[in-house]
Amino acid sequence: MSTEVPIIILLILIPTFFFIRWILKKRITDSSKRNISSFLLSLIISPILYLVFIFLFFSYLFHEPQKDFNQDKWFANKLSRYEMRDDIVNSNILKSKTKQELIQLIGKPDIKDSTNIWIYDLGTSGAGLGWQFNSLKITFKNREVSDVKKIELRH
Incomplete structure (x- = not known):
């Protein structure tokens, strides 16, 4: 002590x-x-x-505020998208969506590769005494969303 x-x-x-x-x-x-x-x-x-x-x-x-997914707020403020990440992952609203449906719902990804993985930047948040960089990783299988994971990198 x-x-x-x-x-x-x-x-x-x-x-x-x-x-x-x-x-x-x-x-x-x-x-x-x-x-x-x-x-x-x-x-x-x-x-x-x-x-x-x-x-x-x-x-x-x-404490990090968490909000329900709202498409208008999603497009209006890219830097605070992390507040909706838990709702997106837990509610499965992206599951089984095609790439075109996903683009209509949450926009184009910030990073996409040839292995059917799309990454969306969700902004940064406070993580105690540092910063946390938040992303959403979406994996496609058979042209539909098969997995949605949140990525949190603390610095």
Whole structure:
């Protein structure tokens, strides 16, 4: 455990102590008992609050918004297509589409090769303390979409 953790917990403990003491003022009239009770409760609650703050911080840091596929938004903002990638993959809306149907639905690919693989650039997103490059890999078999995978490269 780093030295910052006890300091942060102490900084949480101080206002927690005063808050709990204020709450207990009506219930415990003896000030010494109220102070001891407040201190003991603060010792228990402060590390829990620390963990909650850490969890909330990392939840915010790694959160990526996810939206349902919307063709108008898909064409309007190429850089935020990554928000729709999970819906596209999980809903199977591209399965069994022909190349022409796929072009009508999501446009021409950014990369296509002779092995029936098309790649669509979905833009970049935050990935914690770095960047994540998002792509959609579509594989064709017998002239129809057979597989749709999301590709996430973190940097």
